[in-house]
Amino acid sequence: MSLRCYFSQLLRSRLSAHSNTYKNSVRHATYKASPFAEDIEPTVKYEVSKNPEEWKYVERALPLTIVPQPIRKESYPSGWKPQTEDVKKLPYLVQRTKNHMIPVYLQISQRGVRRHTFVRKIQGDINLLEQELKEFLQKESFQPIRSQVNELTGIIRINGDHVNAIKYFLEKKNL
């Protein structure tokens, strides 16, 4: 009799392994029985210090919120040049980016075949600038320089990789 019971239990436990997990579940805490969470005061002892010299180090570690304005120097070893005042005399203006760089970019598409140079942020007589750029670039290139002007957005798109050539041209004019 006992043997049968023992064997039957074994069988049942092997056949129904999943159902056992719910039979012996015990709820150790209930929502109604547990108290609300309270703010616990830190047990660690600490002192609050307001030292302006130490706070300087904290401010040094924090980043600036705005890009700082460049300072006028005699020479810039890296080759970067700032925009000068005599730019106002020109019929067009190529405004610097917020990082004070010249807005000429290379766009590569079609897995490296198509290369376009974009000159952005152009104000004023954009067609005159396009003519001058074409003249300048045609001297170096055997192929005709193909370009497109978008007066509304102030962009000139030139076929080919002429980024550094255009940057040199604009830097000569202190743009």
Next chain:
Amino acid sequence: MSNTTEKALNLLRYLPRVCISNIRDNPGAHKQARRGRGQHGGDYHGAGNKGAKARQSYTRLGYEMGNNPFYLRFPFEPYYKGHHLKRQYPPVSLLNLQKLIDTNRIDTTKPIDLVAIMNTGLFRLYPDQQHFGFQLTDEGADIFSAKINLEIQWTSEPVIAAIERAGGFVTTAYYDAQSLHAMINTKKFFERGIPIPRRMMPPPDAIEYYSNPANRGYLSDPEKISKERLVLAQKYGYTLPKLDDQILEMLKERKDPRQIFYGLHPGWVVNLTDKVILKPLDEELKEYYAS
């Protein structure tokens, strides 16, 4: 004249030259081409008649109809062995650094460390991709001229020579992943409200590099470093320039091996809203953070 036409004409007066290339039709002027989707869109939904393309029963990528495919023909080669264990140091060139200094993005009157470079916002570091800081490359070593107190994670000899010839100081220091996370976004770290952690010691394969005075390691002897400066000056053929007292103090500022930020000790909690620093008073904690 209606309100909309008035508005349109006012806009025209303000805008530059309008031509075909910068205007477009009113919404609804052109009917969108039907692509063949839905009940009435098309019988074959743009997929043509029968075939593997219509039935989406393509062979798997790389399969060559049963013969030994290209990507299985060649012997093994351990190209990527240990790629997930090696440390990576994204490059920052001396030219980049000089440009930052020229455009006033970095303050040369204070020591430059990883925090200063990250605060420019121009460089990215991903510690979860095994990045352990920046390495300084020698592009622009010829033109570099700025007296800086630089702390970088990895450099080579010509770079150290270029900086010291200009009148600056270099130190190579190791930062573990937790410290890097704190340094990359200091504002976010301070807002978390956890105490500044101790910087961990470098792993066994890096200790040699950081204790070597030739690499200007932060764990090496300062006297040996000054000797190495002379050696390098003789090797590259320049004389070490004399330094003003004003700058010398700034150039001498160094961090403790367990320190992450200049002037802030491990164990401190920075409160940005109240502009206050919380320091521990328990002896145990003080001992731990000072060790």
Next chain:
Amino acid sequence: MFRNILCSFSRLAIATRTPQSNVFKNTSDNLVKQITVRNFSLLNIQAPLAAPKLLENAPKPQPAATSTRTVTKFSIRKGKRKSVKAVLKRFYRLQWGIWIRTKAGRNKKLWKKNPPQKRRLRQHVFCNSTQSHMLDKMVGPYWRKPRYFIDDPYQPYHVRNEFERSRVTPKPYIPPEDRI
């Protein structure tokens, strides 16, 4: 039901113990005897339930390890693209888009190959554009990220600015006055 189950267990045991004897030859008396023996054997924890001695030292049947060559575009658990491991064992990606590989047969039958042939076989070779494109698709975006190791033997090869097709940065310009 209980007895039927036992009978089926015992039949299996009989079959494995004495493979030569036919199960159907056993009479019901024998079966009963074996059943009673079995019951007691259950109580005695010393002997295991079914210990066929013939199969003790035999290799355990394992599920056949089949390699998966397909590219999983959307994984079951994370919905991500998976890399084909076979590609990563044999090829290496340079940052400008090309994949390099070793030559087949570089360790085979070297006794019959002359030295220049062996040298050519030891070299690592480019894959062509179509092959590189296919390998890029077989591998996830993790493998296309740049790596900045120290003392990496492949470090000089990740940039190829000598040819316009593989240039990533704008080509340099030397003004006419600075040209030689």
